Amino acid sequence: MLVVFLRAVNVGGHQVVRPSEIARRLARLEVTNIGAAGTFMVRAAVSAAAVRKAFAAALPFDTAIMTCTPGDLARLMRRDPGAGAARDPRVKRHVGVLGKRPGVRPRLPIRVPDDDRWQVSIVDVDGPFATSLQRRDGRTTVSVNEAIERRLGVPATTRGWDTLVKIHTLLTG
Numbered sequence: 001m002l003v004v005f006l007r008a009v010n011v012g013g014h015q016v017v018r019p020s021e022i023a024r025r026l027a028r029l030e031v032t033n034i035g036a037a038g039t040f041m042v043r044a045a046v047s048a049a050a051v052r053k054a055f056a057a058a059l060p061f062d063t064a065i066m067t068c069t070p071g072d073l074a075r076l077m078r079r080d081p082g083a084g085a086a087r088d089p090r091v092k093r094h095v096g097v098l099g100k101r102p103g104v105r106p107r108l109p110i111r112v113p114d115d116d117r118w119q120v121s122i123v124d125v126d127g128p129f130a131t132s133l134q135r136r137d138g139r140t141t142v143s144v145n146e147a148i149e150r151r152l153g154v155p156a157t158t159r160g161w162d163t164l165v166k167i168h169t170l171l172t173g
Helices: 019-025 048-058 070-079 144-152 161-172
Strands: 002-006 031-033 039-042 065-068 091-098 110-112 120-126 129-135 156-160
Touching: 002 048, 002 156, 019 031, 019 039, 019 048, 039 161, 048 065, 065 091, 070 120, 070 129, 070 161, 091 144, 091 161, 110 144, 120 144, 129 144, 144 156, 156 161
Parallel strands: none
Antiparallel strands: 002 039, 002 065, 031 039, 091 129, 091 156, 110 120, 120 129
């Protein structure tokens, strides 16, 4: 089983698809749509490369396709990175699913901007995930996904922590 994340799908009218239609086209892979943001479960026993190839063929545009295993997700949930800081009501926790591992293990945290007025703080990079915190303070908001991609130098697609918790619950439930 794999979890599939599509980058930049159904965001602000950009690269619009019907996830239920993609799942229907890929029924042979036992694909289940999870929400509207381009997140799917694949129950068939196939490789990540085969899944990426099938999704690429089913999509009407090119986009990055990231995958993880239920075990990857379970490990992330057990580690629970950034949990303490996420208790602050001004802070929201996000997880970037990485297209590949960064070439060099980054020194953490990585803050954008690089001072005490940070809006995005990448607090953990492990396996296919980069966990970050977003702090809104009324200024122009820094894109979490853009911060992850620029600072780690790899493609990523970002979901809220609560979304990853829901996916984990579906997988284990």
